[in-house]
Amino acid sequence: MSIITFDKVKKTYDDIKVLEDFDLNIDEGEFVILLGPSGCGKTTILKLINGLLKANEGQIIIKNKLISDWNPIELRRSMGYVIQQVGLFPHLNIESNICYTLNLVKVKKDIQHNRAKELIELVGLDESYLNRYPRELSGGQQQRIGVARALAASPDIILMDEPFGAVDEVTRRSLQEEITKIYKKLGKTIIFVTHDIEEAIKLGSRIVLLNEGEIDRDKNKKDFVLSKEKTDYAENFFGSKDFISYLSSVKIAKCLEQKTELNETIEYPLINEELSVLKGIQTCIETQSNLLSVVDDSGKIKGYFIIDSIYKHLLAL
Ligand SMILES: Nc1ncnc2c1ncn2[C@@H]1O[C@H](COP(=O)(O)OP(=O)(O)O)[C@@H](O)[C@H]1O
Ligand SMILES: [Mg+2]
Numbered sequence: 001m002s003i004i005t006f007d008k009v010k011k012t013y014d015d016i017k018v019l020e021d022f023d024l025n026i027d028e029g030e031f032v033i034l035l036g037p038s039g040c041g042k043t044t045i046l047k048l049i050n051g052l053l054k055a056n057e058g059q060i061i062i063k064n065k066l067i068s069d070w071n072p073i074e075l076r077r078s079m080g081y082v083i084q085q086v087g088l089f090p091h092l093n094i095e096s097n098i099c100y101t102l103n104l105v106k107v108k109k110d111i112q113h114n115r116a117k118e119l120i121e122l123v124g125l126d127e128s129y130l131n132r133y134p135r136e137l138s139g140g141q142q143q144r145i146g147v148a149r150a151l152a153a154s155p156d157i158i159l160m161d162e163p164f165g166a167v168d169e170v171t172r173r174s175l176q177e178e179i180t181k182i183y184k185k186l187g188k189t190i191i192f193v194t195h196d197i198e199e200a201i202k203l204g205s206r207i208v209l210l211n212e213g214e215i216d217r218d219k220n221k222k223d224f225v226l227s228k229e230k231t232d233y234a235e236n237f238f239g240s241k242d243f244i245s246y247l248s249s250v251k252i253a254k255c256l257e258q259k260t261e262l263n264e265t266i267e268y269p270l271i272n273e274e275l276s277v278l279k280g281i282q283t284c285i286e287t288q289s290n291l292l293s294v295v296d297d298s299g300k301i302k303g304y305f306i307i308d309s310i311y312k313h314l315l316a317l
Contacts, residue, residue, distance in 0.1 A: 009058035036210035080150025140171030256303035
């Protein structure tokens with residue numbers, strides 16, 4: 001069921017036209033990535049969704065109701081918003097930051113406290129952080145609190161605007177894993193903005209590529225990467241980064257072959273089923289073998305990874 005609809009939306013800033021005749025439909029429970037270079041209109045789209053900006057023309061429908069019919073405060077409260085410059089209140093401790101919106105609507109203190117405990121754990125930090133102040137946390141930890149705060153009022157929709165852009169690579173990866181877990185656990189609708197193709201492939205199930213306010217491609221992850229028709233714009237934007245990122249996001253376990261005619265006496269190089277297809281290809285090259293034995297954590301052989309047949313599995317996913 002559709003949760004957000006843009007119907008022929010136009011948005012301009014004075015004489016700068018950002019969107020025109022813009023259509024987009026997002027279903028409940030989707031994890032959609034809005035991908036594109038700086039200035040293509042990503043932030044504008046998010047701000048139109050939560051009512052911070054108004055469209056010049058066209059309609060935006062949120063949960064079956066025209067955005068103009070929503071009470072703006074109620075609308076914003078039904079959405080979590082995470083941005084790069086986290087924006088925690090420096091004079092409030094972490095618990096009060098997380099519970100900021102709950103406090104506004106006068107939720108009881110003990111309920112707020114329990115919610116803060118639950119959320120801080122969900123974003124991978126322990127309870128002891130609740131009494132600290134933002135300045136006592138690293139950038140990555142503050143970003144986790146930003147995510148917790150966005151989830152506090154149990155919104156159905158979460159908007160994330162390049163939320164992990166300012167943190168180091170390792171922290172970023174761990175935040176990406178955390179948000180994937182949260183998505184799987186809570187099943188919210190997430191609209192995640194990034195200019196980073198690797199992040200897009202890692203996180204989203206659907207990727208919308210924007211080119212100056214227009215949709216260049218809008219596909220599920222596999223078709224996005226493996227479809228042959230690509231615009232010059234997409235080619236220039238990705239090079240082969242989308243493909244490499246895709247190969248590193250698919251696990252060996254998805255490309256298993258069961259072969260009975262194999263020579264059981266030969267010992268093939270081993271690879272763990274949890275590793276990526278990219279790692280599998282690398283191992284084939286390094287060991288000069290076009291076949292690997294795939295094992296689980298206990299070392300039990302689960303099947304074989306065969307270079308010639310990778311494409312079959314990838315296309316069937
Ligand atoms: N408040 C504003 N006033 C004038 N122009 C703006 C304003 N905000 C954004 N723009 C312009 O609109 C275009 C899209 O901006 P934005 O949605 O922020 O892109 P993105 O988030 O993809 O980088 C850019 O050309 C930007 O310069
Ligand atoms: Mg932006």
